[in-house]
Amino acid sequence: MTRSPPAPFARLSRDVLVENRWHRYCRDRYVQRDGSEGDYYYIDMPGSCGAIPLFDDGTTLLVKVKRYLLGCELWEFPIGGMQIGDDPRAVAARELEEEAGWRARDFHYLGKFAPYKGVSNEVCHFFLAQELVEVGQSLEASEAIEAHRLQLAAARERLLEQPLGDGQSISALVLLDRFLAQRRC
């Protein structure tokens, strides 16, 4: 009997090179398209969840976040990482409370996307958050975040016209637009 060779893109082994409280950095040996073996280095991460708050008066909230890696502030929707077993909606709710300072009673799932498909297995989930009550921010020592309330049209402009855009928030806007268009139908 001969064993058939592993299929392309099958994992042969995994080494966790670094593990920290935010993610794991791994190297897999895997089968490439042509059957040869290759190394794949990547971030292993359960996922992330973001919230787009929408108030009855048509305003939303953006956070202005000091981003260490990019050396600048970015305008963003609130977002944060998941741990294994987390419920996406609960994570979106927590991040909205901690980063923006608002608690929502009503969540609607907008969709998901892979923000960094080549180097991370993270899937990012976004929710529309409504029926909002102010509870105040609760930031970690690593976070410098300001929350700003503004009309949705102004938020869209701010997200798109900043010198460096935040890809996750821009993608989330598209998910929101799809939802709002379907609701109008």
Add this chain to the structure above:
Amino acid sequence: MTRSPPAPFARLSRDVLVENRWHRYCRDRYVQRDGSEGDYYYIDMPGSCGAIPLFDDGTTLLVKVKRYLLGCELWEFPIGGMQIGDDPRAVAARELEEEAGWRARDFHYLGKFAPYKGVSNEVCHFFLAQELVEVGQSLEASEAIEAHRLQLAAARERLLEQPLGDGQSISALVLLDRFLAQRRC
């Protein structure tokens, strides 16, 4: 004389934990918002460049890419990583040729965004590519990529309606829409 403490978000040191042909994985010691020291683990990456081809008949090209980390195929615009010193436009042109099999004579810069602001310092640049000539794909052993030509409206739907979206391509669509709206004015 007393030395003033380092400003929040100043880097204190950098350790390159892993270096490979695609990126570096680093750990910085840095000053957190409240003045305490923290660790920041991240992907260090010169950047990436993508191209949105647009033909005179209103069609574009998407690539269907087998994504090892996500265990599925994604519909995407052609994109690839930069090395230090690379010209973004040249990288976009190369990726369009290698992944999609088309050479463009005319490029227009659409904008940039940070696809994964929390864990990577990568900045992603996107270009509109026009005046296209077919040259044929040229794939690496690690790549399984099909190129498909379709109307821009159909490409938009395919990017947004797939089970898992590609955040970078969705963000690129928004940059394209902004450019097309400005050109119509």
